[in-house]
Amino acid sequence: MTTDLLATSAETWRDRTDDPPVVPDALRPPTGGTVRERHHALWQRHDLRRQRAEDVYAASRNPVRGWPVSGNRAVLHFFADLVRSKKRSFALLVLLNALAAGSALVVPRLLGALVNRVEQGDAVEGLDALALTVVGVVVLQALFTFGAQRTSTHFGQDLLASAREYVVRTILRLPVGRVEGASTGDLVTRVTRDVGTMARSVQWGVPRLLISLLTVVLSVVAMLLNSLVLAVPALVVFALCTPAVRTYLRRAPKAYITEGATYSRINTTLTETVEGARTVEALGLSGARVRAGSDDIEVSAQAERYGMTLRNVLFAALNGAFQVPQVVTLVVGAWGYSQGWVDLGQITAAMLYVVALGEPLDAVIGEVDRLQVGAASTSRLLGIAEVPPDREPGDRLPDGVELVGEDLRFAYREGHDVLHGVDLRLRTGERLAVVGPSGSGKSTLGRLLAGINRPRTGTARVGGVDLVDLPLEVLRTEVALVTQEHHVFIGTVRDNVVLAREDSSDDAVREALRAVGALGWVERLPDGLDTTIGSGRQALTPAQAQQVALARLIIADPHTLVLDEATSLIDPRTARTLEGSMNSLLEGRTVVAIAHRLHTAHDADRIAVVIDGRIVELGSHHELIDLDGEYAGLWRAWTS
Numbered sequence: 001m002t003t004d005l006l007a008t009s010a011e012t013w014r015d016r017t018d019d020p021p022v023v024p025d026a027l028r029p030p031t032g033g034t035v036r037e038r039h040h041a042l043w044q045r046h047d048l049r050r051q052r053a054e055d056v057y058a059a060s061r062n063p064v065r066g067w068p069v070s071g072n073r074a075v076l077h078f079f080a081d082l083v084r085s086k087k088r089s090f091a092l093l094v095l096l097n098a099l100a101a102g103s104a105l106v107v108p109r110l111l112g113a114l115v116n117r118v119e120q121g122d123a124v125e126g127l128d129a130l131a132l133t134v135v136g137v138v139v140l141q142a143l144f145t146f147g148a149q150r151t152s153t154h155f156g157q158d159l160l161a162s163a164r165e166y167v168v169r170t171i172l173r174l175p176v177g178r179v180e181g182a183s184t185g186d187l188v189t190r191v192t193r194d195v196g197t198m199a200r201s202v203q204w205g206v207p208r209l210l211i212s213l214l215t216v217v218l219s220v221v222a223m224l225l226n227s228l229v230l231a232v233p234a235l236v237v238f239a240l241c242t243p244a245v246r247t248y249l250r251r252a253p254k255a256y257i258t259e260g261a262t263y264s265r266i267n268t269t270l271t272e273t274v275e276g277a278r279t280v281e282a283l284g285l286s287g288a289r290v291r292a293g294s295d296d297i298e299v300s301a302q303a304e305r306y307g308m309t310l311r312n313v314l315f316a317a318l319n320g321a322f323q324v325p326q327v328v329t330l331v332v333g334a335w336g337y338s339q340g341w342v343d344l345g346q347i348t349a350a351m352l353y354v355v356a357l358g359e360p361l362d363a364v365i366g367e368v369d370r371l372q373v374g375a376a377s378t379s380r381l382l383g384i385a386e387v388p389p390d391r392e393p394g395d396r397l398p399d400g401v402e403l404v405g406e407d408l409r410f411a412y413r414e415g416h417d418v419l420h421g422v423d424l425r426l427r428t429g430e431r432l433a434v435v436g437p438s439g440s441g442k443s444t445l446g447r448l449l450a451g452i453n454r455p456r457t458g459t460a461r462v463g464g465v466d467l468v469d470l471p472l473e474v475l476r477t478e479v480a481l482v483t484q485e486h487h488v489f490i491g492t493v494r495d496n497v498v499l500a501r502e503d504s505s506d507d508a509v510r511e512a513l514r515a516v517g518a519l520g521w522v523e524r525l526p527d528g529l530d531t532t533i534g535s536g537r538q539a540l541t542p543a544q545a546q547q548v549a550l551a552r553l554i555i556a557d558p559h560t561l562v563l564d565e566a567t568s569l570i571d572p573r574t575a576r577t578l579e580g581s582m583n584s585l586l587e588g589r590t591v592v593a594i595a596h597r598l599h600t601a602h603d604a605d606r607i608a609v610v611i612d613g614r615i616v617e618l619g620s621h622h623e624l625i626d627l628d629g630e631y632a633g634l635w636r637a638w639t640s
Contacts, residue, residue: 068383068384068386068387069257069379069380069383070378070379070380070382070383070385070386071379072253072375072379074379074382074386075375075378075379075382078378078382079206079378082159082162082163082206083159083206085162086155086158086159086162089151089154089155089158090155092151093148093151093152093155093207093210093211094210094214096144096147096148096151097144097148097152097210097211097214097215098214098218099144099148100141100144100145100147100148101214101215101218101219102218103137103140103141103144104141104356105218105219105222105353105356106137107134107137107138107141107352108222108226108348108349108352108353108356109222109226109349110133110134110137111134111348111349111352112226112344112345112346112347112348112349112352113345115344115345115348148211152207152208152211153207155207156206156207159206159207163198164195167195167198167381170381170384170385171384173389174384174387175387175389175453190260190264190377190380190381190383190384194260194377194378194380194381195377195381197373197374197376197377198374198377198378198381201370201371201373201374201375201377201378206371208363208367209364209367209368209371211363212360212361212363212364212367213360213364215360216357216360216361216364219353219356219357219360220235220357222353223235223350223353223354223357226346226349226350226353227336227342227346227349227350229332229336229341229342230329230332230333230336230342230346230347230350231350233325233328233329233332234325234328234329234350234354234357237324237325237328238325238361241317241318244313244314244317244318245314245318245365245368247314248310248311248313248314249368249372251310252307252310252369252372253372253375253376253379255303255306255307255310256307256372256373256375256376256377257376257379257380258303259300259303259304259307259376260376260377260380262296262299262300262303263300265296265299265300266293266296266297266300269289269292269293269296270293273289273292273293311369314365314369315365318361318362318365325354325357326351326354326355329347329350329351329354330347330351333346333347333350333351334347392469393469393470393471393472396465396469397463397465397470397474398462398463398464398465398470398474398478399463399464399465400462400463400464401428401462401463401478401559401560401590402425402426402428402462402463403425403426403449403460403461403462403479403560403590404424404425404426404459404460404461404462405422405423405424405425405445405448405449405455405458405459405460405461406423406458406459406461407421407422407423407457407458407459408421408422408423408424408445408448408455408457408458408459408460409421409422409455409456409457409458410444410448410453410455410456411456417456417613418441418444418613419441419444419445419448419455419613419614420612420613420614421457421458421614422441422445422458422610422613422614422615423615424445424449424608424615426449426560426590426592427590427605427606428590429588429589429590430590430591430605430606431590431591431593431603431604431605431606432590432591432592432593432604432605432606432607432608433593433594433595433600433601433603433604433606433607433608434446434592434593434594434595434607434608434610435594435595435596435598435601435607435608435609435610435631435634436609436610436611436630436634437611438596440610440611440612440613441610441612441613441614442564442594442610443483443564443565443594444613445594445610446481446562446564446592446594447481447564448460448467449467449479449562449592450467450479450480450481450562451467451468451470451475451479452481453468454468462478462479462560463478467479476500476556476558477556477557477558478558478559478560479558479559479560479561479562480500480553480556480558480560480561480562481562481564482549482550482553482561482562482563482564483564483565486542486545486546486548486549487545487549488533488534488535488540488545488548489534490532490533490534490535490536490537491532491533491534492527492529492530492531492532492533493509493513493522493525493528493529493530493531493533493548494506494509494529494530496533496534496548496552497509497512497513497548497551497552497555498552498555499552499555500552500553500555500556500557501555501556501557504555506529508555509529509551509555510529512551512552512554512555513547513551515551515554516547516550516551516554517547518544518547518548518551521544525538526538533548558589559589559590560589560590560591560592561589561590561591561592562592562594563591563592563593563594563595564594565594565595565596598634598635598638598639601621601631602621604620604621605620606618606619606620607619607620607621607624607631609624609629609630609631609634611630616629616630617629617630617631621635
C-alpha cells in the first residue's frame with residue numbers, strides 16, 4: 001500500500017471495546033527535540049501509517065475475519081458476462097455511437113476544405129452545396145446521437161437490473177450461519193453503499209466509457225487520415241500521460257477497497273451503538289461511543305483524502321496533456337506548411353480534431369475513475385459470492401418423516417465444539433422438550449435438527465436423507481424452525497402469513513391466526529387482513545409479530561416443528577393460551593420445543609436435558625423427577 005493512506009488510533013483495526021481510543025505516541029505529530037530528531041520521528045510515523053494501511057487492506061480481504069473480496073479478474077468477468085447477456089443492445093449501442101462520432105468527424109474535414117477554397121480564392125463557387133452538406137451532416141449527427149443516447153440509457157438500465165438481480169440471488173443463498181457470525185456492518189455496507197456504487201458504474205460508467213473510447217479511437221483514425229505529420233505530435237504527448245495513468249490504475253483499487261472497509265467499520269460501530277443504546281445510556285458510555293465513531297470517521301476521511309490525492313495528481317497531468325497538444329499541433333502545422341507538407345485545410349481540421357479529442361479523453365479518464373470506484377465495490381460484492389455454500393442439494397427425497405440425529409458435533413469457532421456427539425431419535429408425532437441452562441447448546445441442537453447448519457460431524461436426517469442435502473423448498477415442507485427472532489415484511493397481514501404457501505385462502509389464514517390467538521386483534525386493525533404492516537406502516541408489538549410468525553408456520557404445514565423459545569416475547573398467560581390453542585393443530589406432528597419455561601417441558605412426551613453440549617437426561621417429566629437429577633433440580637428451582 002502506498003504511503004499516508006491512513007493515520008489512525010491504536011485500536012482501530014483490532015476488536016472494538018468501549019474504552020476511549022488511545023493514540024500511540026508513534027502516531028502523534030512529533031514535537032520538541034532537534035530538527036534531526038523531529039525528522040526521524042516523522043519518518044517513523046510515516047512508516048507506521050503505511051503499515052496500518054497495509055493492515056487495513058489485508059483485513060478487508062481476510063475471509064476469516066470478515067467477508068472476502070474478489071480479485072480484478074472476477075470483476076472483469078462479471079462485467080463481461082453482463083455485457084454478453086445484452087449482445088443486441090450492445091451491438092446497437094456501438095453502431096449508433098460509431099455513426100454519431102463518425103458524422104461529427106466529417107465536419108472538421110468539410111471546414112478544412114472550406115479553408116482551402118478561401119485560400120485558393122474560389123470560396124463562393126459551390127459554397128451553397130458545402131453549407132447544405134454541413135447542415136445535413138449536423139442533422140444526421142443529432143439523430144444518431146439521440147438514438148445512441150436512448151440506446152445507452154436502455155442498455156445501462158438493463159445492465160443495472162441484471163446486476164441487482166445477481167446481488168439479490170447471491171445474498172439470499174448465503175449460509176445463515178456465516179451471516180450471523182460475520183460483521184453485520186460490513187455486510188450492510190456491501191449491500192447498500194457498494195450496491196449503489198456498483199449500480200452507478202454499471203448504469204452510467206460502462207456505457208459512457210464505451211462511447212468515449214469509441215469516439216477517441218475514431219478521432220485518432222480521422223487525425224491520421226487527415227495528416228500523419230500533424231497527428232503524431234499530439235499522439236506522442238498523449239502517450240506521455242501513460243505513466244501517470246498506470247500509476248493511478250495500480251494504486252486506486254487498494255485505495256477504494258480500503259475506503260469501503262472504513263465505511264464498513266463506521267457502520268459496525270454505529271450499529272453496535274444503536275443496538276446497545278440502553279446499555280450505553282445506563283453505563284454512561286456515550287462519550288466513549290462518540291469518540292469511537294469519530295475515530296472511525298477520521299480513518300475514513302484519511303482514506304478518502306488519499307483517493308482524492310490520486311485523482312488530483314492524475315487530473316493535473318492529464319490537464320497539461322490536453323492543453324499541450326494544441327500548441328504542439330499548431331507549431332508543427334506552421335512548420336509543415338512552410339515546408340509544403342500540409343495545407344491550411346489540414347491544419348484547420350487537425351486543430352479541430354485535437355480540441356474535440358480533449359472532451360472524450362477527459363470523459364474516458366473520468367469514467368475510468370468511476371469504474372475504479374465501481375470495481376472496488378463490485379469486488380466486495382462478488383466477494384460475497386465466493387462464500388462457499390453450506391449445502392449441496394441432491395435429488396433424493398425423504399422416504400418417511402422420522403427425524404434422527406447421530407453423533408452431532410458443531411463448532412462456531414474452529415476447535416471449540418458446542419455440541420459433543422449428540423444422538424437423538426425423534427418418535428413420529430411426539431413432542432420433545434429441550435431444556436437446560438443458557439449456553440448449553442439447546443438452540444444449536446435445534447438449528448441442526450431444522451437443517452439450518454451442517455453438523456461438523458455426524459448427520460441429521462429426515463426419512464433417511466440428510467437435511468442439508470434437501471432443496472430449501474423441500475426442506476421447509478419437512479422441518480420448520482421458529483426462533484425468538486422474527487421479522488414482519490412490508491405488506492398486508494395476509495401477505496406475511498402466506499409467505500410459505502401463497503395460494504392459501506383467507507379462511508386458512510384466519511384459522512391460522514385464530515390458532516395462535518391473533519385473529520381478534522387482526523380483525524380490529526383498520527383493514528383487517530388487508531392492513532399493511534411492517535417498517536413505517538401499522539406497528540405491531542413484539543408479541544403480535546411473533547404470533548404472525550407462528551401463523552406463518554402453521555400455513556407452511558411441515559410435519560416437524562422446531563420451536564426455539566418461540567413464545568419468549570409473549571407474557572406467560574398469553575403464551576400458555578397460545579400453546580394450548582396450537583395443540584389441536586400440532587396433533588400428529590413431531591414437535592421439538594426449546595424453552596426455559598418448564599411448563600412446556602411438563603406437557604411434553606419426552607424431555608431432553610442438555611448440559612455443556614451433551615444430552616445428560618432423556619425421559620418424561622415424571623421419569624426425570626423420579627431420577628432426581630439435573631431436570632429435577634431445574635424443576636424445583638422453577639416451582640419454588
